[in-house]
Amino acid sequence: MPVYTVSNVQNLRICVVMVGLPARGKSFISQKIVRYLSWLSIKSKSFNVGNYRRQTGPPQPNAEFFDAKNKEAYKIRQQAVTKAVEDMMNWFVAEQGVVAILDATNSTRERRDWILRLCRENGIEPMFLESWCDDQELVLRNITDVKQTSPDYVGVDPEVAKRDFLERIAKYEEVYEPLDDNIDRDLTFVRLINVAQQVIINKIETYLESRVVFYVMNLHIKPRCIWLSRHGESVYNIEKKIGGDSSLSPRGLQYAKKLPDLVRQSAGDADLTVWTSTLIRTQETAQFLPYKQLQWKALDELDAGVCDGMTYEEIEEKYPEDFKARDEDKYEYRYRGGESYRDVVIRLEPIIMELERQENILIITHQAVLRCIYAYFMNVPQEESPWMSIPLHTLIRLEPRAYGTKVTRIKADIPAVSTYKEKGTSRVGEALTEATKSRHVLTNPSND
Amino acid sequence: MPVYTVSNVQNLRICVVMVGLPARGKSFISQKIVRYLSWLSIKSKSFNVGNYRRQTGPPQPNAEFFDAKNKEAYKIRQQAVTKAVEDMMNWFVAEQGVVAILDATNSTRERRDWILRLCRENGIEPMFLESWCDDQELVLRNITDVKQTSPDYVGVDPEVAKRDFLERIAKYEEVYEPLDDNIDRDLTFVRLINVAQQVIINKIETYLESRVVFYVMNLHIKPRCIWLSRHGESVYNIEKKIGGDSSLSPRGLQYAKKLPDLVRQSAGDADLTVWTSTLIRTQETAQFLPYKQLQWKALDELDAGVCDGMTYEEIEEKYPEDFKARDEDKYEYRYRGGESYRDVVIRLEPIIMELERQENILIITHQAVLRCIYAYFMNVPQEESPWMSIPLHTLIRLEPRAYGTKVTRIKADIPAVSTYKEKGTSRVGEALTEATKSRHVLTNPSND
Numbered sequence: 010m011p012v013y014t015v016s017n018v019q020n021l022r023i024c025v026v027m028v029g030l031p032a033r034g035k036s037f038i039s040q041k042i043v044r045y046l047s048w049l050s051i052k053s054k055s056f057n058v059g060n061y062r063r064q065t066g067p068p069q070p071n072a073e074f075f076d077a078k079n080k081e082a083y084k085i086r087q088q089a090v091t092k093a094v095e096d097m098m099n100w101f102v103a104e105q106g107v108v109a110i111l112d113a114t115n116s117t118r119e120r121r122d123w124i125l126r127l128c129r130e131n132g133i134e135p136m137f138l139e140s141w142c143d144d145q146e147l148v149l150r151n152i153t154d155v156k157q158t159s160p161d162y163v164g165v166d167p168e169v170a171k172r173d174f175l176e177r178i179a180k181y182e183e184v185y186e187p188l189d190d191n192i193d194r195d196l197t198f199v200r201l202i203n204v205a206q207q208v209i210i211n212k213i214e215t216y217l218e219s220r221v222v223f224y225v226m227n228l229h230i231k232p233r234c235i236w237l238s239r240h241g242e243s244v245y246n247i248e249k250k251i252g253g254d255s256s257l258s259p260r261g262l263q264y265a266k267k268l269p270d271l272v273r274q275s276a277g278d279a280d281l282t283v284w285t286s287t288l289i290r291t292q293e294t295a296q297f298l299p300y301k302q303l304q305w306k307a308l309d310e311l312d313a314g315v316c317d318g319m320t321y322e323e324i325e326e327k328y329p330e331d332f333k334a335r336d337e338d339k340y341e342y343r344y345r346g347g348e349s350y351r352d353v354v355i356r357l358e359p360i361i362m363e364l365e366r367q368e369n370i371l372i373i374t375h376q377a378v379l380r381c382i383y384a385y386f387m388n389v390p391q392e393e394s395p396w397m398s399i400p401l402h403t404l405i406r407l408e409p410r411a412y413g414t415k416v417t418r419i420k421a422d423i424p425a426v427s428t429y430k431e432k433g434t435s436r437v438g439e440a441l442t443e444a445t446k447s448r449h450v451l452t453n454p455s456n457d
Numbered sequence: 458m459p460v461y462t463v464s465n466v467q468n469l470r471i472c473v474v475m476v477g478l479p480a481r482g483k484s485f486i487s488q489k490i491v492r493y494l495s496w497l498s499i500k501s502k503s504f505n506v507g508n509y510r511r512q513t514g515p516p517q518p519n520a521e522f523f524d525a526k527n528k529e530a531y532k533i534r535q536q537a538v539t540k541a542v543e544d545m546m547n548w549f550v551a552e553q554g555v556v557a558i559l560d561a562t563n564s565t566r567e568r569r570d571w572i573l574r575l576c577r578e579n580g581i582e583p584m585f586l587e588s589w590c591d592d593q594e595l596v597l598r599n600i601t602d603v604k605q606t607s608p609d610y611v612g613v614d615p616e617v618a619k620r621d622f623l624e625r626i627a628k629y630e631e632v633y634e635p636l637d638d639n640i641d642r643d644l645t646f647v648r649l650i651n652v653a654q655q656v657i658i659n660k661i662e663t664y665l666e667s668r669v670v671f672y673v674m675n676l677h678i679k680p681r682c683i684w685l686s687r688h689g690e691s692v693y694n695i696e697k698k699i700g701g702d703s704s705l706s707p708r709g710l711q712y713a714k715k716l717p718d719l720v721r722q723s724a725g726d727a728d729l730t731v732w733t734s735t736l737i738r739t740q741e742t743a744q745f746l747p748y749k750q751l752q753w754k755a756l757d758e759l760d761a762g763v764c765d766g767m768t769y770e771e772i773e774e775k776y777p778e779d780f781k782a783r784d785e786d787k788y789e790y791r792y793r794g795g796e797s798y799r800d801v802v803i804r805l806e807p808i809i810m811e812l813e814r815q816e817n818i819l820i821i822t823h824q825a826v827l828r829c830i831y832a833y834f835m836n837v838p839q840e841e842s843p844w845m846s847i848p849l850h851t852l853i854r855l856e857p858r859a860y861g862t863k864v865t866r867i868k869a870d871i872p873a874v875s876t877y878k879e880k881g882t883s884r885v886g887e888a889l890t891e892a893t894k895s896r897h898v899l900t901n902p903s904n905d
Contacts, residue, residue: 190655207638210656210674216814223671226658254794287791306800312760317794343735346702346765352754356804366664 021215022101024128025110026121028139030185031178032151034204035140038225039112045224045361048354048385051217052106056097058113058457059161062089069161072176077184089457094124098131108217109133113457116185118192125196136218137198138225139188144203152178204230224362233368235386236272236281237379237405240290241265242425245318246401249426249437252310252317257293263423264402265294271404271419272298272371281369284308284360291373300371307356310375314347321435336432339395350395354381361385376428386414396432401425469663470549472576473558474569476587478633479626480599482652483588486673487560493672493809496802496833499665500554504545506561506905507609510537517609520624525632537905542572546579556665557581561905564633566640573644584666585646586673587636592651600626652678675813683812683834684720684729684819685827685853688738689713690873693766694849697874697885700758700765705741711871712850713742719852719867720746720819729817732756732808739821748819755804758823762795769883784880787843798843802829809833824876834862844880849873 025042027035039055046053066085067074074082090113097109115121121137128135142148156162156170165173188198190209199222200209208226213219241261245253257265272281282301285291286308295302316324316331325332328345335342343349357378364370364382372382376399384394386407399405402425408415430437473490475483487503494501514533515522522530538561545557563569569585576583590596604610604618613621636646638657647670648657656674661667689709693701705713720729730749733739734756743750764772764779773780776793783790791797805826812818812830820830824847832842834855847853850873856863878885 194655206660207642208656208658208661210658212654213656213674216811219671219675219814222674223667226661226670227667306796306803348754355754359806363664366667 021107021217022133023108023215023217023221024097024124024133024135025108025221026115026124026135026137027110027112028115028121028137028188029141030114030116030181031174032148032155033140033142034151034230035114036112038138038140038201038228039110041228042108042110042221042224044385044388046108046221047388048361049358050351050354050391051108052104053108053110054097054100054104054106055110055112056093056100058086058090058093058111061093062086062457063160065089069163069165072173072180075177075180077180086457090120094127098127098133101131101133108221114181114185116181118186134215134218135197136213136221137188137193137196139198139200141187141200141202142204147203199225201225204228224365227362227365229366231368233409234276234279235364235369235407235409236275236371237382237407238268238294238371238373238403239376239379239399239401240288240294240373242401243290246426246428249320249322250318251321251324252313252319254288254290256289260402260423260425261290261294264421264425266297267421267423268294268404269297269299271421275404275406275417275419276369279369281371282367283371283373285373286310286375286378288375291375294373298371305360307360308372308374308378311350311353311377312344312347314344316344316347321430321437325435332435340391350377350381350391353377357381357385387416398429401428469555469665470581471556471663471665471669472545472572472581472583473556473669474563474572474583474585475558475560476563476569476585476636477589478562478564478629479622480596480603481588481590482599482678483562484560485678486586486588486649486676487558489676490556490558490669490672492833492836494556494669495836496809497806498799498802498839499556500552501556501558502545502548502552502554503558503560504541504548506534506538506541506559509541510534510905511608513537517611517613520621520628523625523628525628534905538568542575546575546581549579549581556669562629562633564629566634582663582666583645584661584669585636585641585644587646587648588652589635589648589650590652595651647673649673652676672810672813675810677814679816681816681857682724682727683817683855683857684723685830685855686716686742686819686821686851687824687827687847687849688736688742688821690849691738694874694876697768697770698766699769699772700761700767702736702738704737708850708871708873709738710741712869712873714745715869715871716742716852717745717747719869723852723854723865723867724817727817729819730815731819731821733821734758734823734826736823739823742821746819753808755808756820756822756826759798759801759825760792760795762792764792764795769878769885773883780883788839798825798829798839801825805829805833835864846877849876 027039029035036057043053043055062085065088066082070082073079077083093111093113097111100106100109111124115124125135152171152174156167156174162170162174188200194211197212197214197218202208205226205228210222213222240257241264242258243261244255244258245251247258282303283295283298284303284305285295287304287306288309291308292304316328319327331345340350343352377395379399380394380397383389383397383399383405386409389397402421402423404419404421406417406419428437475487477483484505491501491503510533513536514530518530521527525531541559541561545559548554548557559572563572573583600619600622604615604622610618610622636648642659645660645662645666650656653674653676658670661670688705689712690706691709692703692706693699695706728748730751731743731746732751732753733743735752735754736757739756740752764776767775779793788798791800808830825843827847828842828845831837831845831847831853834857837845850869850871852867852869854865854867876885
C-alpha cells in the first residue's frame with residue numbers, strides 16, 4: 010500500500026532556475042538538491058546548460074566565447090539553453106518529473122523572463138535561486154575547484170586556466186543583472202548571499218519549495234568528515250535473528266574496544282560527536298569512545314513488526330508471501346506492523362538535515378539505517394540501496410567535497426558473522442558484490 | 458533512558474528579540490514560537506513588555522503616553538523593559554531556559570544595542586525577529602483584532618479605540634528604525650515582510666535558530682479549520698487490547714458511515730483534505746468521505762513494542778514494573794521495543810509543520826497521536842497531555858484565530874467502549890475529568 014506525502018500528490022511541477030556568475034557554487038547546489046529530493050523519492054533532475062553547449066560548441070572555448078557581443082558564440086549558447094529547456098519540458102511529461110533544475114548562469118533579466126514565460130505556458134512553477142557572492146576569498150577557492158574539475162579546462166595549464174576563467178567571469182559581469190527585491194517582487198525567488206550568510210526568500214508558496222529552501226539554507230562548505238559504523242556483532246547476529254535489542258557478542262565487544270583506535274587513526278585529534286540509536290547494541294559499541302554522545306530514536310533499526318526476533322528461515326516458513334514480496338521490492342515492502350526502507354528514509358530526513366549543518370560526526374547505527382544514510386551521501390538508487398553490503402566491524406569515512414564524496418573503509422580485522430541476505434534465498438552469507446565501493450557522486454559540469 | 462536532540466545538549470541560550478510597529482503580529486508570532494518549542498520540550502518563554510508596563514504605569518494609557526518626547530511616560534516604559542529583561546535573565550539561570558522571547562516593539566537601534574550588549578554579557582545568543590508590514594489592509598485587520606482583545610482598550614468605544622491606536626502607531630513610527638541589511642549585517646536577524654511574503658535571513662548560526670526561522674516562515678493567517686477524529690471503535694477496542702491493526706467493529710463502521718454528515722454539518726461546502734494513518738482502522742473510518750485522502754506513517758498509533766496486542770491487565774501481570782513506571786511518567790515512558798509520547802511528538806513534528814502551511818484538514822488517527830496534536834494546538838502541558846480524555850465517535854473542530862484556538866466537539870451519538878485508562882489501575886473506563894474543554898490558548902498582551 011503506497012504512502013503518499015503531500016508533495017507528490019498535488020501534481021506540482023517546479024523548475025528551480027539557478028542564477029549567478031560563474032564559480033558561485035550553482036552546480037554544487039543543483040546537484041545537492043537533486044540528491045536530496047531523489048533520496049526522498051521526489052523525481053528530480055538537473056539540466057546543465059554547459060553540457061549542452063559543449064555538445065555543439067567548441068570543446069574548450071576561451072573567455073572570448075562568453076562575450077555577449079560575440080554574435081556567433083551567442084548563437085551557439087542560445088541553442089544550448091533552448092535544447093536544455095526543451096529536454097526539461099519533455100522530461101516533466103515523459104518521466105512525470107516533479108522538480109527540474111535549470112543549472113546555468115541565467116544572468117540577464119531577458120533570459121529569465123523567457124524562462125518564466127515558458128514555465129507559465131507549461132503549467133510549471135518557476136523558483137529562481139540566486140547564488141550571489143562578493144567574498145573574494147570564497148570566489149577564488151571556487152575558481153580553483155572549477156579549473157581543476159571542469160571539462161572546459163582539462164589539460165590546460167592551471168595558471169592559464171585561472172586567468173582565462175577570471176576573464177570569463179568578467180564577461181558575464183558586464184551583463185549580469187542580480188535579482189532585485191523590487192523589480193522581481195512578484196517572482197518566487199531565493200537569494201543566497203555568501204553561502205547562506207544572508208538568505209532572502211520571496212513569495213514561496215508551496216511546501217515543496219519551502220523544503221528546498223530550508224535544505225539549501227542548511228548547507229555549508231566547511232571541510233569535515235562523517236564516519237559510519239554498524240554496531241559490533243550482537244548476540245542476535247550470531248543467532249541469525251533480525252531486530253530485537255540484544256547485547257554485543259564477545260567479538261562485538263572486541264570491536265567496541267578497538268573502535269577508539271580506529272577513529273583516532275582516521276580523525277586524528279579532531280573533535281567529533283557520536284550519534285547512536287537508542288538500542289543497546291549501538292550504545293555498547295560506543296561505550297569506549299571519548300567523545301560527546303547523543304542518542305536518536307530516529308537511528309533505530311528498521312522495525313520488522315511481527316517478524317522482529319525471527320530468523321529469515323522462520324520468516325520464509327511462517328510468512329512465505331511476505332518473504333517473496335520483500336525480495337521483489339525490498340525498498341517498498343513494509344513488514345506487517347513494521348516499516349519499509351521508504352519509511353526509514355522519511356524518519357531519517359531530520360537526521361540528514363542536522364548532518365548537513367554539523368561538522369565531524371560519527372554515527373553508530375544499524376544495517377538498514379546505515380544503508381539509507383549511505384545512499385543519501387553516495388546517491389545510490391532506491392532499488393539498489395537495500396541490497397548494499399555493509400559488513401560488520403568496518404568503519405566507513407565519508408569526506409564530502411565540492412564535487413564528490415570520498416569514501417574510505419577501515420576494517421577492524423575482527424571476525425564477525427555476515428548478516429547479508431542474498432535475494433531469493435533465506436541464506437545469510439557474504440555478498441557477491443560490494444555496491445559501496447569508493448565513488449565520486451557529484452560532477453562539475455561548469456558553466457553555460 | 459533520555460533521548461537527546463542536539464538542540465538541548467549544547468547549553469545554548471537564545472533570546473529572540475521581536476522588532477516592529479504595533480499591530481504587526483509580534484505577540485502572535487511570539488506565542489506561536491513558545492507553543493511550538495514547548496511542545497518539542499525546548500524550554501521557552503515569552504516576556505511581554507506591555508504586561509510589565511501595565512503593572513506600574515496607567516492601566517489604559519492613551520496615545521500621548523507613547524510619545525517619545527513624553528519624559529515621564531518614557532521613564533515608566535524604560536522601567537518596564539528593564540524589569541522584563543531582568544526577569545528574562547533570571548529565568549535563563551533559575552529555570553534553565555533555552556529560548557526567551559522579548560516581545561516588545563524594540564523599535565530603535567539604541568534599544569536594540571542595549572539588549573544586544575546585555576545578551577552578550579550573559580552568554581546569550583540574540584536573534585532579532587522583525588515583522589514589517591506595509592500592506593495597509595493587513596495592518597487594519599490586525600488593528601481590529603488588537604482593539605477587541607487588548608487590555609489597554611477594555612470597555613473603550615471601538616471607534617475611539619481605533620483612532621487612539623492609529624495615533625499610538627504614528628508615535629512609534631516617528632522613531633522607528635527597521636533592521637537594515639547593511640548597518641545590521643553582523644547581527645543574527647530575520648525580517649518577515651508582509652507575513653512571510655518576503656523573508657530576509659541573516660547570519661543564522663545554530664540549528665535551533667534555523668528551526669525557529671523555518672517554523673515562522675511556514676505560518677499563515679488565512680482563516681481555516683482543522684478537524685480531528687479518532688478512528689471508529691475497532692475490534693481490538695472491544696477486546697480491550699492495545700495497538701494491533703484490527704478492523705472496525707459494527708459500531709465503528711456506523712461511525713464511519715455517519716462521518717460525512719458530521720463533517721458537512723461543520724464544514725459546509727468547504728474543500729478539505731483527509732489525512733489518515735497507514736493502519737486499517739483509520740482508513741476504514743475515512744472510506745465514505747468524499748474528499749482527497751492521504752496516508753501518513755507518522756500518524757500511526759504510539760508503538761507499544763512487546764506490549765502490542767495485549768490488554769492493560771495482561772501488561773500489569775507480565776510487566777508489573779513497566780506498568781508502574783508508565784503510570785508514573787507516562788510522557789517519558791517508552792514501551793520495550795516501542796515508543797514514548799515524546800517519541801511520537803518528534804515524529805509528528807513534520808506533520809505539525811505541514812498543518813501550519815495547509816488550509817482545511819481532517820485528521821483521522823489514534824488516541825495517543827491525537828492527544829499529541831491536540832496538545833500542540835491547545836498548549837496542553839506534557840504531564841497532562843497523555844491523560845487527556847479524547848473519546849471515540851467524536852469529531853473535534855479546531856479553529857485557529859489570532860489570539861486563540863476555538864474548539865467545538867461534535868458527538869456522533871453512536872455508543873462506543875471507553876478506552877480511557879485511569880492512572881493507578883488497569884481498568885479501562887470513563888475519565889473523571891475532560892481535560893480538553895474549550896479554551897483559548899493565545900492572549901493578546903498588546904504593546905509595550
